Amino acid sequence: MAKRKNPEKKVLLRKFDGDNTPKDFDFPSLTIEDIDRALFDLFEKTLKLEVTSNGESKSVPVIFATGERFALTRRKVPIRDKNNTNILPLISIVRNNLDIGPSQGGKGTAIAFRAQPNYTIKYRLGEKDRSFQNLINKQNIKNQDNVSNDKSFIDVTGMKGLNPGHVGSRREKTNLKFSKNASISLNPNINTNIYEIIQIPYPYFITATYNVTFWAQYMQQANQMIEYFISQIQVPGGEFAIKTSDGYELVAFVGDGINFTNNFDAMTEQERIIKYSFDMTIPGYLMNLKSPGLPNQLRSFHSAPMIDFSYLSTSENIKVNYQPETKEEKVERFVLTDIAASNENEISKGESSEVIESYVKNPFSGEEKVEFLRVKNANTRAGESVVSARIIKEIDRQYE
Numbered sequence: 253m254a255k256r257k258n259p260e261k262k263v264l265l266r267k268f269d270g271d272n273t274p275k276d277f278d279f280p281s282l283t284i285e286d287i288d289r290a291l292f293d294l295f296e297k298t299l300k301l302e303v304t305s306n307g308e309s310k311s312v313p314v315i316f317a318t319g320e321r322f323a324l325t326r327r328k329v330p331i332r333d334k335n336n337t338n339i340l341p342l343i344s345i346v347r348n349n350l351d352i353g354p355s356q357g358g359k360g361t362a363i364a365f366r367a368q369p370n371y372t373i374k375y376r377l378g379e380k381d382r383s384f385q386n387l388i389n390k391q392n393i394k395n396q397d398n399v400s401n402d403k404s405f406i407d408v409t410g411m412k413g414l415n416p417g418h419v420g421s422r423r424e425k426t427n428l429k430f431s432k433n434a435s436i437s438l439n440p441n442i443n444t445n446i447y448e449i450i451q452i453p454y455p456y457f458i459t460a461t462y463n464v465t466f467w468a469q470y471m472q473q474a475n476q477m478i479e480y481f482i483s484q485i486q487v488p489g490g491e492f493a494i495k496t497s498d499g500y501e502l503v504a505f506v507g508d509g510i511n512f513t514n515n516f517d518a519m520t521e522q523e524r525i526i527k528y529s530f531d532m533t534i535p536g537y538l539m540n541l542k543s544p545g546l547p548n549q550l551r552s553f554h555s556a557p558m559i560d561f562s563y564l565s566t567s568e569n570i571k572v573n574y575q576p577e578t579k580e581e582k583v584e585r586f587v588l589t590d591i592a593a594s595n596e597n598e599i600s601k602g603e604s605s606e607v608i609e610s611y612v613k614n615p616f617s618g619e620e621k622v623e624f625l626r627v628k629n630a631n632t633r634a635g636e637s638v639v640s641a642r643i644i645k646e647i648d649r650q651y652e
Contacts, residue, residue, distance in 0.1 A: 274550055281542050283543075288460075290500075342468075359505065450552050458538060469526065506532055569608070
């Protein structure tokens with residue numbers, strides 16, 4: 253009877269289980285502030301709007317309106333410097349709403365909304381890979397004591413034993429052969445290695461809405477600003493590709509309408525104010541957050557480079573029990589036994605799905621009935637032991 257251990261399940265990161273954070277590795281975060289900065293850099297560093305003032309070209313300053321500046325823009329009052337003078341022309345940016353719903357402000361997301369629990373962002377060789385390579389001796393090095401080779405084993409009364417002071421493994425059967433030829437090569441061979449798999453949680457999608465306002469005192473300057481901005485839109489529908497300082501790429505969508513307001517009707521000595529305002533929407537996401545109170549969101553897992561096959565033998569008939577366990581059987585299974593978990597009947601490491609057909613005689617009535625016993629075997633490495641009424645013998649084991 254051949255039995256194969258259950259393959260390792262796909263690693264899933266759930267609510268920051270464990271503390272297996274990677275060493276000497278970091279991953280850039282994407283926060284709300286990064287999205288704000290990316291839109292600010294679009295106007296400050298990419299577009300670089302200019303207007304004509306007194307016959308000379310003048311750069312238009314850009315501010316991200318927060319706090320008291322936000323209150324000024326809400327009152328439609330221009331921002332002033334420390335001398336109480338209007339700073340015009342000017343571009344102000346105000347973040348309004350954050351949409352965290354599935355619709356994402358009507359823009360949707362490029363990928364499924366929370367469709368998977370994590371992202372794998374890095375594969376690299378694990379710390380234990382070097383020791384593992386010494387055991388399997390992939391390059392077939394013959395004359396080193398720190399790798400497994402012919403000299404790692406000595407013949408003691410017809411049995412091969414480990415030579416003291418050498419590295420060797422009986423699991424790797426090629427190490428037991430005494431006729432190996434060295435074949436060192438510079439070609440990369442990483443088909444049997446211990447890999448470290450680094451994952452982060454699936455990003456939280458948000459859509460941020462901003463209001464951008466072009467301020468000016470003269471209509472000519474206001475027209476120059478809005479004309480330059482429209483001329484830079486290369487994609488139909490009004491879109492700009494923006495990038496954060498850490499390299500995350502986002503798309504900023506320009507609203508359909510551009511609103512024009514002024515104070516020409518005031519008929520006072522107040523300075524002339526001209527405004528062009530429009531909305532911009534940025535579908536984004538939050539990734540690898542490092543806010544106070546949050547744990548480290550990076551998690552590290554290691555792969556298993558070998559698959560274990562076992563060949564078991566028993567003197568009883570082996571059956572596959574397709575009948576589901578009834579509620580009564582689940583209760584009776586724990587009668588006159590020690591306390592056990594309700595999921596004890598599930599297949600765990602070191603067990604197989606087959607059952608042994610056994611005839612049990614009733615000592616009172618003399619009748620016989622068929623019972624099915626779980627097939628279990630001893631596994632000292634996993635801390636398991638034989639608990640079945642039938643002895644299961646392991647006749648061979650193969651590693652791939």
